[in-house]
Amino acid sequence: MKVKFSVLPLLALAMMVLPITQQAQAKEEASAPTITLDKPSLDNGGEITVSGQAPAGSQVYVEVYSVEKQVRANRFDSKKDPKTGKVPYMFYLTHEMPAAYKIFIPKEMAPELDKAKADGSSWKYSEVLKKTGANAAYNAPAKIKIDRYQATIMASILGSRGNLLDAMNEKDSKRESMKLVKGRFRKVDNLLAATVETTADGAYTAKMKLRKGLAPGKYNVTVTAVTERIQEGDKETVKKVKSEVASFENNVSFPTVYLSTAGTSINLLWPFLLTLVIAIFGVLMGAGGGFILNPILVSIFPALPHTIVAGTVMPTVLFAQGSGIYNYSKIKFINWKLGIGIGCAMLLGGFIGPKLTELITLDQFKFAFGWILLVLSGLMYWQTTPGYLEKNKKEQAILKEFKKRAEECAKRGEEGTKSCPTEQK
Known part of the structure; x- marks a missing residue:
């Protein structure tokens, strides 16, 4: 009987402490924001x-x-x-x-x-x-x-x-x-x-x-x-x-669309107008305009990753290149032997380039692209100097002849009379 009486106070104390502990735990859980x-x-x-x-x-x-x-x-x-x-x-x-x-x-x-x-x-x-x-x-x-x-x-x-x-x-x-x-x-x-x-x-x-x-x-x-x-x-x-x-x-709603690979949304109107202008000048220079479009998109739309810009520009340039190829072939301005030769090199470069793009940062991308554009612009400026033009009179004569032939082809195409002259080998 003594043992029973000695245990009872301990049980009573435990019953008093247990609710207090539960309240403290509930208070701690309730403290979450x-x-x-x-x-x-x-x-x-x-x-x-x-x-x-x-x-x-x-x-x-x-x-x-x-x-x-x-x-x-x-x-x-x-x-x-x-x-x-x-x-x-x-x-x-x-x-x-x-x-x-x-x-x-x-x-x-x-x-x-x-x-x-x-x-x-x-x-x-x-x-x-x-x-x-x-x-x-x-x-x-x-x-x-x-x-x-x-x-x-x-x-x-x-x-x-x-x-x-x-x-x-x-x-x-x-x-x-x-x-x-x-x-x-x-x-x-x-x-x-x-x-x-x-x-x-x-x-x-x-x-x-x-x-x-x-x-x-x-x-x-x-x-x-x-x-x-x-x-x-x-x-x-x-x-x-x-x-x-x-x-x-x-x-988001149209014309703003989400680009899943880029992880961002963009208003398509501005890239459309920008690309229209660039494609016109790009085709004039015998390109699709990708070398101009690429750095401009990275600069104007910084939310677009440079890897996505580089990859996206490649297929979109095909539209300008396709129409450009059709019109240049129509006026006989394409030398297919030279085109196929350098095209093989482009095929190899197009295989290596995308993998290397993964390994460079945006700053490295801008640095490399900037130097390429500087070198190209320097060469183009040099080719417009009087000294260069004087040394390349033959080239100027050929260009004038091509221009004359292009105008004749365009005129004949409008009249629907004769086809353009075949390319001289």
């Missing part, structure tokens, strides 16, 4: 406000990303490793990058973003995430699948990316995903914005401005509240709570 969006949809970008209640004294971050639209992102690592002194020649590739991604951070972190902008193209996304604390909210891209290849120039020439290596561990994959995100979206403003305002009691608001030209469809929004950061040497432990997922739609 609430989230509310002020509108359900946007029309080709715009502003949407997210608000709610987070734990008092916490730092609030808002992550927003496209759910339905994913794009390809790749990076070629050709920089010397400072530890080993060797160039890795590693090619990283994913097809699961969100077509749109951005983190909104506390307003007081704006100076860190200004420093990153001042660094130009050399800014490092991972460092900015760490300095602003936004690494606590970096979630969606960290989960993407990334393939890596041991690349070689010979493999690229043969049409291969190299040898596919084993999958990276979670830590290395997350680190590489940050580099791919930076390479895909490039600018600080495309990835980060300091617009989150938080009061002392934890109430927060964030105005999310999404630029025009983003992918249409469903977007997810998640709020992360950092309640505590514990620094132990180089290791940082972050205590955080996350909200439920909220969603909204981004709608």
Whole structure:
């Protein structure tokens, strides 16, 4: 009986403590941030406000990303490793990058973003995430699948990316995903914005401005509240709570269309008018206009990846080339022997070029293309100088003869009397 009486007080105490513990756990679960969006949809970008209640004294971050639209992102690592002194020649590739991604951070972190902008193209996304604390909210891209290849120039020439290596561990994959995100979206403003305002009691608001030209469809929004950061040497432990997922739609309508391979939306009217002008002058110079259209599209529409521009220009130039070939052959301005000869070289170059395009950055692309255009413009200018024209009187006579024949052919075509004279061998 004594044993029974001694146990009863302990049971009573346990029954008193258990509800208190359950209440504490319920309170901890309830401390997750609430989230509310002020509108359900946007029309080709715009502003949407997210608000709610987070734990008092916490730092609030808002992550927003496209759910339905994913794009390809790749990076070629050709920089010397400072530890080993060797160039890795590693090619990283994913097809699961969100077509749109951005983190909104506390307003007081704006100076860190200004420093990153001042660094130009050399800014490092991972460092900015760490300095602003936004690494606590970096979630969606960290989960993407990334393939890596041991690349070689010979493999690229043969049409291969190299040898596919084993999958990276979670830590290395997350680190590489940050580099791919930076390479895909490039600018600080495309990835980060300091617009989150938080009061002392934890109430927060964030105005999310999404630029025009983003992918249409469903977007997810998640709020992360950092309640505590514990620094132990180089290791940082972050205590955080996350909200439920909220969603909204981004709608686009014609003439704005979504380009799935580029991961962006664009108004087709402006590229149409631009290409019309370029094609006219391109055909005059015996080309489809691709060498003019390529750099102009990259410059005027920076949201378009240079690899997509290069690939898209190739088939579209066929329209101008096809009509140009027809009309030039009609007036006998084509030498097919020469054309087939240099066409074989173009066939080989067209096989190698696309693979090499994967291995260069946008800055390298602009540098190479810029020098090519400078050399071509220099040669064309030199060929218009009086000294050159004096030395090439025979060439001028041939050009005048061709011009005369072209006018005669055009006149006969209008009259419908005789065909053009055959080409002299």
